[in-house]
Amino acid sequence: MLKGKKILIGVCGSIAAYKIAGLVRLLVKQEAEVQLIMTPAATHFITPLTLATLSRKPVLLDYIANPHTGEWNNHVALGLWADLLLIAPASAHTLAKMAHGICDNLLMAVYLSARCPVAIAPAMDVDMWLHPSTERNVNQLQADGCHLIPPQEGELASGLYGKGRMAEPEQLLEWISNFFAIGSMLENKTVLLTAGPTIEPLDPVRYITNHSTGKMGYALANAFAQAGAQVQLVSGPVHLNLQHYRVKTIPVTTARQMYEAVSSHWAQADVIVHSAAVADYAPASPATQKIKKTSDTFWLELTKNPDIAAEIGKQLLPWQVHVGFALETENEETNAQEKMKRKNFDLIVLNSLNEQGAGFGHSTNKVTLFFRDGRREALPLMTKANVARIIVERVAQMVLAKKHVV
Numbered sequence: 001m002l003k004g005k006k007i008l009i010g011v012c013g014s015i016a017a018y019k020i021a022g023l024v025r026l027l028v029k030q031e032a033e034v035q036l037i038m039t040p041a042a043t044h045f046i047t048p049l050t051l052a053t054l055s056r057k058p059v060l061l062d063y064i065a066n067p068h069t070g071e072w073n074n075h076v077a078l079g080l081w082a083d084l085l086l087i088a089p090a091s092a093h094t095l096a097k098m099a100h101g102i103c104d105n106l107l108m109a110v111y112l113s114a115r116c117p118v119a120i121a122p123a124m125d126v127d128m129w130l131h132p133s134t135e136r137n138v139n140q141l142q143a144d145g146c147h148l149i150p151p152q153e154g155e156l157a158s159g160l161y162g163k164g165r166m167a168e169p170e171q172l173l174e175w176i177s178n179f180f181a182i183g184s185m186l187e188n189k190t191v192l193l194t195a196g197p198t199i200e201p202l203d204p205v206r207y208i209t210n211h212s213t214g215k216m217g218y219a220l221a222n223a224f225a226q227a228g229a230q231v232q233l234v235s236g237p238v239h240l241n242l243q244h245y246r247v248k249t250i251p252v253t254t255a256r257q258m259y260e261a262v263s264s265h266w267a268q269a270d271v272i273v274h275s276a277a278v279a280d281y282a283p284a285s286p287a288t289q290k291i292k293k294t295s296d297t298f299w300l301e302l303t304k305n306p307d308i309a310a311e312i313g314k315q316l317l318p319w320q321v322h323v324g325f326a327l328e329t330e331n332e333e334t335n336a337q338e339k340m341k342r343k344n345f346d347l348i349v350l351n352s353l354n355e356q357g358a359g360f361g362h363s364t365n366k367v368t369l370f371f372r373d374g375r376r377e378a379l380p381l382m383t384k385a386n387v388a389r390i391i392v393e394r395v396a397q398m399v400l401a402k403k404h405v406v
């Protein structure tokens, strides 16, 4: 799958630089063309000779390739040559320079000239990773369109434990393969996506809600944007911040507000995904003042909220792909299949609260996909980012299939 892909790898000064030898081997095995650039600091951690031998190409270290002949490394040509620029390990220092456009070495000149997609795989100590300035820089880079391959949690070279370990070579390879697979499958398509919980006020102080954190929905928004789609993310209140130039967030609080936002955007969308956990009922008449404790029992009258997915399902246009989620605790498959029919979904993603590491709050999920044509696909426990990528791939196939039929 990576045969002939031109991959430029920028290696920075970090102990994780040794892992790049493994990645280069894996990429060369897949017949990718790999060109390495090292920052001066990177050469303290791994030798250019090692990487040149594995990549079968001289490693580029400076603008001037040979001072005696005047031969130089053309950063503009490198940026145009590559299908992907991967900066791994990306040190805190290089991330800061990238976020601010500081051009003081060959790698930075290539980064600033690159027209290809750019991915960063940070590696640093836990406190450096958690520092607000690193967080700001990474957010800025994501907003600039860089893809983040997040660091892993584990033992660090310092002896500390925490987030900061660069992804392993196999994980980097998987990310690169997925990246090329979904590349531009949804270019010029619009995706409308709901995410997170809704909050239904009872009075100015209290509310009814659920445990959704928005992680699944935000992972989907990111994956759709990476596949080239314009994403409208109708989000309930969450503590997540997704900055991607192809994602427009429409913040809402209640189910009714979510319904109104979806109602005004669904007709223009090619794909509509409902990953939000929407409250089925809301207090019939929220109090304007704090409700006082006056009696031993308290009766709360609830009224039904609109079923957003069911409403869209009734009006679905022939070329639109309609995707829902089901969160179940019993009779899971039967309930999911019933929802798929009732809400007119092309695909329903079932996750269960009975599975460890699945559903609300986790960074992982274990899902089964049910398709309108009767196919089913059970996926193992994996990160929500990977679940999202697989859903995006399946949706892209359905978009193509519908296009041929319409």
Ligand code: PMT
Binding pocket: 194, 196, 197, 211, 212, 213, 214, 215, 216, 217, 255, 274, 275, 276, 277, 278, 279, 280, 305, 306, 307, 308, 309, 310, 323, 324, 325, 326, 327, 328, 339, 343, 351, 359, 360, 361, 362
């Ligand atoms: O946010 P996280 O912490 O990452 O957790 C992710 C998740 C568990 C919330 C997500 O993966 C998920 O399962 N979302 C749907 C949860 C849900 O409300 O399922 P449901 O079975 O009640 O609803 C079925 C479908 O109808 C869903 O697509 C839902 O968005 C939609 N619906 C439900 C009620 C309603 N009034 N309007 C709707 O559109």
